[in-house]
Amino acid sequence: MCNKIMTRPLAFPSKYKISATCQNFSSRLLDRIALTRLGCGLIGVETLKSHEFFEGINRDDLLAKKVPVPFLPKVTDEIGDTRYFDKEFTKMPCRDSITTDVGAHKYQSSSRSGSSKSSAEYPGFSFSHQKDTTSN
DSSP states (O other): OOOHHSSOOOOOGGGGGHHHHHHHHHHHTTTTGGGTTTOOSSHHHHHHTTSSSGOOOHHHHHHHHHSOOSEEEEEEEEOTOOOTSSHHHTTSSSSSSSSOEEESGGGSSTTOOOOOOGGSSSSTTTOOOOOSSSSO
């Protein structure tokens, strides 16, 4: 799947009836060329704010949480509740997955140094989440 994301053109299946504005917004966000990607470049976030996808949205009301959410999913299980995902995807085999373990606990630090339990699965990559003790 990763290879498909990196190499194939973005497609919007007609069965989902995605508006041209939404398709344009999504396509520009997912532009593989960082310099032409929406939200990047010299004026960055301003290009996002001015996109027609956000036309009619009052940002002050949004930030003040005065705008009601259009959809609030009812989730019964944080890991296993997939009712809002299309069956087309939930029935697919996990061919490109690195692990069969479910849950983030596998990727939490195994020592004080911050080394990952799964670092052998990502050769050449390490991550250490350490607090910055030099600033207040």
